[in-house]
Amino acid sequence: MTRRNIGRSLLVAGAVCGALVQVGCKTEEQPSAVVGDYTFSRDFDGERRVLRIEPSSEQPAECMLTDLPADEGARWKETMLDPAIHRALLDLLFDEARFPHYQADTAASAVAEKFVCSTRLGESEFCYVPQVVVAGLSAPWRFALQPEVTLSEQSQELIDEFLSAHEACWKMTEGL
């Protein structure tokens, strides 16, 4: 074997060893779900909107807007919400006088849960429930968005506030 061949063999062996070490050292980190923020999401009209806010308006809000079914490219934006918008949303969420309305609408929404399905050419059937879900509390609030369910005025106000906060978040970061 010539010196050149030995050199080549060593090079190949080194590359193989390097690749194996890479595989052996490869690790995946999987964080469990984060807690502590309030998440508002709406699936409606073939679209998903999500807003995540923290208890403090000094922390950034995150928002997402994507078509349904949500694909891997769903994009999130992060921004500082106007404290007044932030406070208005949380005030509605934690107004205990409204809880009975939220509870009643959640119960009615669970009973009336109805999936809207569509089949795209060449794809399997995709189904979703048109609704708004608010999580981050001890149990989620759910508000069905279907004609059979009439939501209370209080729940509707909460939904409207969420949607305007989402719009503010999405638009604020649009130019970035």
Added chain:
Amino acid sequence: MPSRVRLRISRFRALLIAGLIGVFVYMFMPSCAFLADADDTLCHALAAAEAGLVDWPDDERWYNDPGGGCGVFDQFMVCPWWSSQADRDYLDGFGIAQGHHWGHMGREDMTTFDEKTLEVDTPLARTYNAYSNLVYANLEGADLDRGHSLGDFEYYDTFLKWSSAYVTQKTYRINANCSRSCQTVESHSCVIANTTTGPFRNDYIDLYQTFYYDIDSVWRASTIVHEVRHARDQVLHSGGAGCPRKSACDRRWSTGGANTYEMLWLAAYYWTPEDHPFITAARRARAQALFETLRHGSFDDPVQWDLASLALINEIPEFFVYQAACSEDPNNPHRCLHLAN
């Protein structure tokens, strides 16, 4: 020397110098890891311990827990392990015994409790309470033999028995970590636990301060089931951030990911008899709420199955564990975990 060669050498040198400068700056730049995190109250409590006595942090449940109702799950008188060394040994068998950093996280004084709330207060005790939900949800409790093959459904005749063995057999190491893994200091957006896995290595799960003090023990237990699915099985989140939980999203229920397993366990816990000696109505309600939260926020494709769909999970566990083809169509690649979706 031809000028082209000289030019190449000088480019090479320039790149080398730039690379070295980059490495130098990176090495000495004060990254976040070097800075004290003002929010690490547990780490500070440990550092400030006097004569081995630690002033353990108080609960800081961030979700709305009216009247602190879930705190009772941590009260010492409802902890079956509190007076039994044999039970504590059994709980250690879930991977805590192999874990790091438990020595100063309550190993010496795991039976202490807050005199006002009566809640056990060390991270180790609260981790025991997480595993207690896995162990005492079975009527055999710490007598259940977790060493049988996971395919032995004559022995594991309920999903809860199977899941207790699953968690034991699929965990290598559970580490205690005093940090709060939050987005920023004072952010409430914090990681509960983190699993590191990969080929040719022993997996491990790190539990953070949020795990011990910010969530209740039923949530802690379901988090363990979730993390274990990442660990030895190496099933990672398959969603593309298209759902409210972002990077913790799975594509769909039938991928059998960590969120599916977590929900299966919560359903099995929920569907235990009403007169169960350990699972009280409050614990059951908590499992229901957590199930609903995951159902509506952890999958890109909405989950069609609700709690009622899983009512038989403890009667025929094998039906819920085995994965089978969703369709007889050989071109349909989806594997189903009991119910298609």
